[in-house]
Each structure stands twice: as structure tokens, then as C-alpha cells.
Amino acid sequence: MKKYPDVTELLKRKAAHRRALAALTFEEKIELVFRLQERRRFMKSGVPVKPSGKTRKAKVNGRGKG
């Protein structure tokens, strides 16, 4: 049977981190919410990268760089 790592300690630390966040002042929490919103906007701002037709063709033919 496959042996999996014990993540109990990891989960305990995660729970402790959540408790620490919950204990912050309201002002500090709202500051974090703004930061989360910025992070969300940044992640959503990403444009999917599609290789151009030329590059794709070159790669298929084995003539692409790298």
C-alpha cells in the first residue's frame, strides 16, 4: 500500500495561521482584503498566451528556436 506523508502538523500550522489572521484588528483585516483584491485583479489581468501561427509552424517543422 502506498505510504502518504503525515500532514497533521501542516494542517495544524495552517489552522494556527487562520486563527492569527482572525485575531488581527478590523483595520488590518480590511487592508488584507484590499491586497487580496489587488492580487485577484492581477491574476485576472493575465492574457492567455497563444503561440502565433508562424511560431507554431516553425516548431512543428523543427526549426523553432530553443
Place this chain on the structure above:
Amino acid sequence: MEKTLKAINRMVADGVIEQYSIGRAVAAIYYLEPFDTANLDIFVVLRAADEGLMLLTPIYDYLSRQGFSTEGELVDLEGLPVQILPVFNPLTEEAVRKAHQIKFGRTVTRVMRAEHLLAIMLDTGRPKDYARIAMFLEQKAVNRRALASVLKRHGLARKWEENQHRFHP
């Protein structure tokens, strides 16, 4: 956000609204760890004379005059979209009237009590509401006796019992 809260406090002082309280996600964040949320929900008790479909118009007019821009139902207060919701049943009205008075920076504001937040979440009953109820219970962020009392008073005790499996830690 302090500027936002000052603007809302001014609405009370100027008689635009009778009372208000921060509700939903941002109020939950007061008790829990912070999580991402799209807007700040403010529940308001309107003055007795306000009624009908245009009941929020005086609020939006007032905020426009104060220089805040509105987009649909949201008001942009200091970069934070604010949704103003009139109290719509006895539970939300009680939640506003019995809200905690707290300080944000140097500004006094009002946040719904945890037991009211949970009762409203239970009443709304979306998956994310149940998930948040679970967070409150897991973090022991609610007084169970006060919660039982609110649930009983607003006819939600049975719904609570029936949905225990959704949010019991």
C-alpha cells in the same frame, strides 16, 4: 475605507437614513480571518417616509452630491464598491438596530453581531453562506445561546436543525 464609513455616518447625521450596519462578507471578516470579497454591503433602515421602488434614490442622489460616483446599484466609495441594501425583513432590521458599535481607525461604525450574520446567512442559504457558517462555528466566533435565541425569534430554528450537516465542523 475610513472615508467610506465617514460618508455613511454623514448620511445618518443628515437624516438621509435612520441607521445602518455593515453586513455580509465584510461584517464576517470582522469576526473571522480576511477573505476576498467584491464589495462592502451596508444595510440601512430608511426613514419611515421612504417607500416604493425608488426607495434608494435619495441615498444615491445624496452620495452623488457628495462627489461619489455610482455604477448601477454600486457606489464607488474610495475605490471600494458599496452595495446599499434596505432592511427587508424583521431579521435584517433587528440586525441593524442591535449592531455592535466599533471603531475603525478614528471613525465609529456599526457591524452586525455574529448571531445575526449567521441567521441571515442561514435564511439566504447559498452554498457560500453555509461555508461561512461553518467558518464561524469552527472558529467559535459566535455565542451559541445568543444564536439560538435569534433563530427562535425569527422562525429559523428548524431550518438550522435541518441543515446542520452542511456546516457542522
